[in-house]
Amino acid sequence: MSSKNYHILIVDDDTEFHQQIRYAFRRQFLFAGAVEEQQLFQLLDGQEHYDLLLLDLVLDDSETKKGLELIPELVRRFPQLPVIVVTADRSIDTVVEAMKRGAKNFLVKDDFDFDYWQQKFTEVIEGSRLRQENQVLRAEVSRRRAQENEAYPFIGESLQIQEIKRILTLVSEEPDITVLLTGETGTGKEVAARYLHAQGARRLRPFQAVNLSAIQDTLLESTLFGHKKGAFTGASRDMEGYFSQANSGILMLDEIGDIDQNIQIKLLRFLETKMIRSVGSDQDVQLDVQVVTATHRNLAAAVAEGRFRADLFQRLKAMVIDLPPLRTRCNDIPLLLRHYFQQDDLDTVLTKTAQEALLNYDWIGNIRELKNAVSYMQLRARIQDKKRIDEYCLPVEITNPGSFQLPPSVHTGDYSGMILSPTSPSGAGRNIDEEHALIDLDRIEKLLIQKNSVKKDVALAIGLENTDNLRYRINKHFEKHPHLFANFPTISQSYRRIVKL
Missing domain, CATH: 1.10.8.60 (Helicase, Ruva Protein; domain 3)
Known part of the structure; x- marks a missing residue:
């Protein structure tokens, strides 16, 4: 915003000072004026908005510093309006007292310097606006976090859940401890991690959750730690990883048991040094991130089999919480x-x-x-x-x-028998996972036809960042339900290397 749009209210019983300030800064600011207390509050209670108040300390012939008495009331009633004291008093005690009571700056009338005063006016106004914007942003962040907490409620009144909540609350008071959440798939490990975040010292800081098994191995390092422009084919710009996005907050790494040895080493290094290095960079970056990991696998068995590093496992199990x-x-x-x-x-x-x-x-x-x-x-x-x-x-x-058991329609390639219909009350013998895979594949099939098999357009329409993620999604479906693909010829043709019927 141009400084010309800033509206300054001058409060001084010296009308000549009003004229001097208005004339000196006529091209930079808009002005209004008051010469005594009643007029001041009439203006402030009116419809006009002011960005700055210039306040003299002596507002009548009594020589009493009435302005000092007004500062606390102005701060209380109009907290968004910054005050600069402008007076002939050079006393250090007066300066200190004015600042203690809430003034943002202090200028001496006899030391007028156009550039310096303009700079101070602008700095105080823009600093106040920045604080207001930060307050709005913090309120919005708090609102969204509250919505997230509502979206991931930790539901349960059983003795097991009550005890887990008690432990998570205690652990949340230790913002640097590494937490390992274990339990079967679907027991609510991310909900527990979010509960930990909401209770603790980092509750006003970021929370990031990432499912490591959902990211391709070739993209995992850059996804977690970020990359520099040109670090690899397709890296057209610098990108922050999840660690940087979670700085000062909590990063939840789900399915930690599925990562390869290379990522295990880099994660161990972060836990030991609190430093990361982006792909393609030669500089380390210091971060403050509390790491919460989760897995449904037996990490101790994975260590014994040589699939998981023993030193990393020791770091992760500083606090283990098992979800029933x-x-x-x-x-x-x-x-x-x-x-x-x-x-x-x-x-x-x-x-x-x-x-x-x-x-x-x-x-x-x-x-x-x-x-x-x-x-x-x-x-x-x-x-x-x-x-x-x-x-x-x-x-x-x-x-x-x-x-x-698999329905006959799966083996014959007859897709019509797999449609949910009132005539098949039992659901045609499919489990829920297959139903969801069926719906997802049907959507991809239709989009491939609509988009003339342009995979990038299909990925964007589904909400995926790139075609690699689309390929990975289809591959996951094929690994779990290869029998379904006989019903999706366009997918099968477009992804011949994956779909081998």
């Missing part, structure tokens, strides 16, 4: 169902038979499986036009555990 599987805390299942259904009374959304089946199921996939099951059941109920979810809306592995 959902089947060992069944009394938390109704709480989770109420949360995901957004309904306090489960009887309004689930029949008694469905509730009993959900409570008695083993939940091998834990909370993640339960969450996916809720989405699946809601979709099935809409398809079957049912007001309440009954046993026919449940996934087949819940209604008939152990009976899962």
